[in-house]
Amino acid sequence: MESVHIPVLQNEVAKFLDPKPNNDYVDCTIGEGGHAQAILEKILPNGKLLGIDLTEELIEALKLKFKDFKQNLVLVCDNFSNLKEIAEKHGFRNVSGVLFDLGLSSWHLEKSGKGFSFMREEPLDMRYEGGVSAEEIVNGCSEEEIARILKEFGEERFARRIAKTIVEKRRVKPIKTTFQLVDVVRSAVPLWYQKRRIHFATKTFQALRIAVNGELENLKETLPQAVDILKTGGKIVVISFHSLEDRIVKNFFRENSKNGKLKILTKKPVVPTIEEVRVNPRARSAKLRVAVKI
Secondary structure, eight states: OOOOOOOTTHHHHHHHHOOOTTOOEEETTOTTSHHHHHHHHHHTTTOOEEEEESOHHHHHHHHHHTGGGTTTEEEEESOGGGHHHHHHHTTOOSEEEEEEEOSOOHHHHHTSOSSOOTTSOOBSOOOSSSSOOHHHHHHHSOHHHHHHHHHHHHOOTTHHHHHHHHHHHHHHSOOOBHHHHHHHHHHHSOHHHHTSSSOTTHHHHHHHHHHHHTHHHHHHHHHHHHHHHEEEEEEEEEEESSHHHHHHHHHHHHHHHHTTSEEESOSSOBOOOHHHHHHOGGGGGOEEEEEEEO
């Protein structure tokens, strides 16, 4: 059964972003439009929303989904690391809010066919756009480099063992699919690790996805641009899904709070309620941080 994409922390985002009629906003990860719907309804009649996503299929689907908001929505297929350039091009200067929902959309897991999920047998690709695929990393990188990727981007405690096993297995046969990789990880980690609540391949898949798409670098590049396009009193709202992203956001907010550019509105990150996690298990690791431009 396919799950419907449920935006994480939707009420909290709406509360902090607090979209107002005739104001302009940017959704840097518009995805399937979960948060965008609520923003668009509040900014009528003359407010505008700039929606950015890397995936052409999602952008095309949103054109149909939001056809009634044609006057209020500008959709762009691009990398949010080019935020300032995109905003300038489409006339989004001095916006009232910028939103980042850094999670992987349900579409990527269930429909892209690119191997983002360890629950489906798919080619080991993981690219949002061009570049080096996960398959190329797994079959082409040195044992040391694979171990570094797993440790640095997945915080995987068995990074060395998994990297060693990958190299051993690929000598016999290239690792081309998600299930092949899951089998390799299974054979590398202890039995108790396989029996935990979190799937034993989660961190390996996370690490490869981050490496393939340069996700942490993109985030570091875009945050200062988000502050630049905000007007005074405008808010930057970020939902992250693992500690590496959250750390980047926390440190960025802290530095810009010290230099007088931002005021932090969330002393501690806002996390989902038990009820939300029950309804939407993918929400369990979400953390929301918000700051306002001074």
